[in-house]
Amino acid sequence: MTKFMKNPLLSLIVASSLVFNMACGEDKETPQSCDGVAYEYEGEIGPDHWGEICLDSDCNGNVQSPINITGAVDDATLADIPQTYVATATHIVNKGHTIQFNFDAGSSILVNGEKFDLLQFHTHTHSEHTVNGVHTPLEMHFVHKNATTGKLAVIGVFVEEGAANATLEGLADHLPATINATYDTTATFSALDFMPSDKSYFTYSGSLTTPPCSEIVTWIVMEHHIEADVHQIEHFEHLEHENARPVQGLDGRTIRHHKG
Numbered sequence: 001m002t003k004f005m006k007n008p009l010l011s012l013i014v015a016s017s018l019v020f021n022m023a024c025g026e027d028k029e030t031p032q033s034c035d036g037v038a039y040e041y042e043g044e045i046g047p048d049h050w051g052e053i054c055l056d057s058d059c060n061g062n063v064q065s066p067i068n069i070t071g072a073v074d075d076a077t078l079a080d081i082p083q084t085y086v087a088t089a090t091h092i093v094n095k096g097h098t099i100q101f102n103f104d105a106g107s108s109i110l111v112n113g114e115k116f117d118l119l120q121f122h123t124h125t126h127s128e129h130t131v132n133g134v135h136t137p138l139e140m141h142f143v144h145k146n147a148t149t150g151k152l153a154v155i156g157v158f159v160e161e162g163a164a165n166a167t168l169e170g171l172a173d174h175l176p177a178t179i180n181a182t183y184d185t186t187a188t189f190s191a192l193d194f195m196p197s198d199k200s201y202f203t204y205s206g207s208l209t210t211p212p213c214s215e216i217v218t219w220i221v222m223e224h225h226i227e228a229d230v231h232q233i234e235h236f237e238h239l240e241h242e243n244a245r246p247v248q249g250l251d252g253r254t255i256r257h258h259k260g
């Protein structure tokens with residue numbers, strides 16, 4: 001890290017990339033720190049080795065994500081998640097392993113009365129979570145952060161193949177094709193446009209699904225799916241390739257279910 005400090009511009013770039021990389025980690029090559037560590041989805045720096053590729057990795061921990069959702073316990077004390085989502089432009093970034101849509105400030109959710117601000121969503125092809133062992137072709141992760149504690153609440157939305165998704169229409173053609181390339185949308189939309197109308201969800205304590213796999217995430221996985229057509233899904237598959245971490249052990253955790 002010290003060598004970067006001699007170059008203020010480079011330091012700024014590194015610092016900026018750390019902010020954007022919080023939710024999923026991402027590329028680059030710092031062997032000591034997990035910040036920006038290089039990883040892949042197979043081979044020598046594939047998921048089996050993520051626990052050893054950097055010093056502060058939690059990837060071998062026992063509160064990891066994603067998981068296979070099965071045996072969830074109905075919990076009548078859970079309620080719909082209050083979502084204050086406003087329509088904003090988004091700034092689409094090709095992060096190498098994923099396509100990320102950064103929202104402007106102003107949207108948030110409440111989880112147990114705690115406010116989490118919406119930062120971005122990004123996608124995984126195929127889905128990372130499974131339900132009774134079944135994947136969908138795409139999963140969206142809406143990343144929210146508590147500005148005080150730094151903890152995250154991530155809403156997972158399964159996307160299955162079906163009708164064209166009206167919100168993705170006009171976006172799918174503009175996904176940046178090269179790493180770090182960006183595209184700023186002119187159209188505005190709200191995260192609500194991607195939420196299933198039925199508010200039922202599964203919730204459990206877990207982690208980031210990329211190095212350093214920090215165990216700081218309250219997961220809220222929507223039970224009901226949304227749809228996108230085969231061409232829209234293919235746009236993401238073409239750019240991201242396979243970017244789904246295999247499911248992790250529950251290790252005694254309880255999955256709770258809210259019926260919306």
Ligand SMILES: [Zn+2]
Nearest residue numbers: 024124141209
């Ligand atoms: Zn993700």
